[in-house]
Every structure is written in C-alpha cells, then in structure tokens.
Amino acid sequence: MKKVMMFLLAITLISACSHTPNTLQEKKELKAHLGKGHVSKETSVEKKIVGIPEYPKAAQRKIVKGGPDDSISNFRPDPIQNENKATYKLDLTMDSEEKFTVTAEVKVENISKDEWNEIVFYFIPNAFTEENKPESLKNAAEVSISSIELDGEKADYLLDHDTLYLPLEESFKPGEERSVTVRYTLTVPEFGFRLSNNFNNIYLAEWYPMLATYHSGWRKEDYIVSGESYFTDYSDFKVKYSLPEEYMVLSTADNDPANPSASGELESQNVKEFYMALTKNMEVVQQTAGDVEVRVAGVASTESLKQILDKSVNVLNYFSAKLSPYPQKQIDIITDEGGMEYPGIVTIGPFNEGHKDEGRGSQYFALIHEIAHQWFYGTVNNDPYYDVFIDEGLTNFATYLFLIGHDKKTPEETFAFAEQHAARTTALAHLPLHEYLNGGFMGANYEIPPLKLWELTGGEKEAFDYLSKYVELYSYQEVDTAEWIRFTKSYFKLNDDQFFQEWISYE
Known part of the structure; x- marks a missing residue:
C-alpha cells in the first residue's frame, strides 16, 4: 500500500512540474500531441511526452489566529463558495455478461470570475484498471472510453489514473454553460473497493465522470483508497438504467422501485454524488420513520434484518430530532459491504447474529456512524482530502453521543476506545490525506476530535446544541x-488558539 501511495504522490509532483498551454500556439501544439480521443494507456509514449498539463489549483484558506469575530448570536458564516456547477444525465445499460455501456452527459456551468482553458473531472473507475489498481486488490476493472464530446463536437482529452482532463480550444468564460458527453464501457471488478461485484451483487460507487470543484482554481487530487480523496459539490441527477433481467435497485434516489426491475428512471436533487446497487440475492425489509422510508437489504435471515431495521429507525429518528430533519424521503442500508456513506444510502458489513457485539469495532457502531454522515457529509460539505477530521470527527462525535443519550452508556465506557487511540497518536488533524502514510489517520481524524469536543461541551444536550447550530448555519454549504x-471559537467564546493548536495543524 505504501508503494501505491508513493506512486500517486509522484504522479502529483510530476503533473505539477508540467507546463500550462496558455497561448493559442501552445494549445495547437498540445492538440497535435493529443490527437482525438487520447487515452493514456493506448498512447503511453505520447503520455510521457505530454502528460496532463499543469492547470490552476485552488489554495487552502489560512486559519486566522486570535479571538472570536463575534458572539454566536451575531455570527455570520463564511463558507467556501464553489465556483462551478454540474447537472448529470446518466444512461447505463448492462448486458448479460455484466458489462456496462454508459453515456454520461454533464452540464457544466462556470460561475467563477475566471476564464477556463480546461475542464477537470474525476474518473475513478480508471483507478481500478490493471495498470492502475492498488496492489491490495486482486481483480481489476475494465474501462474503455469510446468518445467524448464537448457541445456535441468530438473533443480531445487526457486520462491519467483518475484524472480526466479536457483542454479547450476556446476559453470557457464566466457565466457560460458547456455540455460534456462521455461514452464508455465498464466492467466492475469482483470484490473491488466500493466499486465492486460481490456474488453478482453490483455496487456502483463513483462510477461516472465527476466534475471537480473550482475555487479560484481546480480542486482535484489523486485518488487514494485509504480515505475519501474525491470531493464533489451538490448536483442534480437523472439516471436511466436498462438491465438484462430484474434486479433489486437501491440508490441515492428517493424513487427507487419497490420491487425488482429491469429498467427504470431515477432522480435526485441537491446531492453530492449518485450511488447505485443492483442486487440479486438480497432480501429487503422496510419500515417508515415519520415520513421517511427506511429499507435494509442483506443476505441474513429475515429476523436479523428486521432487528437491524429497528436499530436503523431508532438512529434516524434520534438524529432527526437532535440535529435537523433527515433531508430525503428514503434511506437504504446495505449489510453486505464495508462501512461507507453515500447520499440516501449507506453500506456496512454483516451483523453478528443476535447483535450482541455492540463495541467500537462492531457493525452496530458502523451503522450509527454511517447514518450520522447523512448530516456531516450529506448536509454539510467539506473537502475530505484536506479537512477529513471535520466530517469524520463530527460524525464520530454524534455516534458517541447517541450511545450516551439513547443507549445510556456512560461517558467513560463510551470514550474508552477513543482515549486509548488518542494516547498513541502523534499526528495532527488537518493534514493532506497523503501525509498520513506513516500512520495516525484514525486517531487524528476520528478519535481525538470527539474527545476534544466532549471536553468543550461536557454533556449530551450541550453537545447536540453545538452540532445542531453548526448544521443550521452551514446546510448545503462547504466548511473548511x-x-x-x-x-x-465564536460558539464557545474561545479567546485564543491554544485549544485547537494542541491537535490541529495550522500549516
């Protein structure tokens, strides 16, 4: 894994040393190198000559030292303003060999003050091909882009690892909208990482070209499997699917079909990404929590799934009361994958029969944690490459608070694992993801933040008052x-930075 991480870091450094084509002549020369439909694996020699050019990169905002600006009653939020917007229309067809043919049409709006010479996407399936996949994964994805169009005309492009780069012959001016259409085929790897085919249950995570965000520069880092290294803004999605036979469809959308289907159309508005699962051998149980339909899918016994469903409803109701109402009409819980959050759907591992293990490493803890992410990631956004402690730390804090407030655990037993982990962690929070190569990721970002916030709040009510105010002020905005x-600082009337500098990097 370390070799893979170092390779990704090397790619980043190499790309940063490349030259940006700014003049018309330079753009013509680049086009001559690229050719139409350039793909790195097909023209590796040209790839070494050209590479993906340097493009404007966003800078991180500096932390301002000193006392609070104002009391919380007069506080004015200053979130990060994303300066582009994407609207997705996705059409996927699966054949009898479980190979997908996808047409992804992305409407891109430039709402910045800058003229762009490029459009930058994540194309994460390419990170799992034979030439790019981590050594830890045995099986590879198969990915082939057949064409890319810009406003209906065939376009040049470069594909390097998970970066899809479109050079523009004419600059993309502020206020304009462009249409990018990517046509490709995809075979999902068996037992992959999130994008996975497990016993013919197919999990489509990060499966389409995802527009990188822009804030006075593009915000795109290399994909790393040890964390959430991709970052997207809120978008609207229309997804059409056609399958060779009926599958149970579980997705981000609120309008998933109630029964197995071979075709359909799904929609979702104002969500960070769109996840789909196509399942063949899972039972689905469901129940309503207020106005929300809660569905649990898995291969466990019906009785076991119903127990998980009851727990899921309890968690959703609790956070909806303590933080803010859950923002969607449906939430799905898949009990066959590792723990991961997506808008409107979460995955966890299989529960132990009887669910007796409810410790920190249990799937019960994972269930609470992943549902809490619907607020800290789903409702309030942050960049997990640089600010991962915000969503993971606040999510874990809410999880611990649930154990104290709902399950009536004592603070001592609730935070015991976090205390042990923190004692052996020397790394600080707020480091770029690749700087956790030597360890400290979990302690710095998952366990120390809840301990420090418990130190400030000291009670379940006080802690949820703080978290609910945070959600209220920053819903559907980005916090760094x-x-x-x-x-x-403003909420707790802290007059200096001592509390934060003990565990957060100010660099």
Missing part, C-alpha cells in the same frame, strides 16, 4: 478548517 475553527 479555517471556518470550522472560526465558528467553534
């Missing part, structure tokens, strides 16, 4: 470390 510190 500088803004989170600014808010927390």
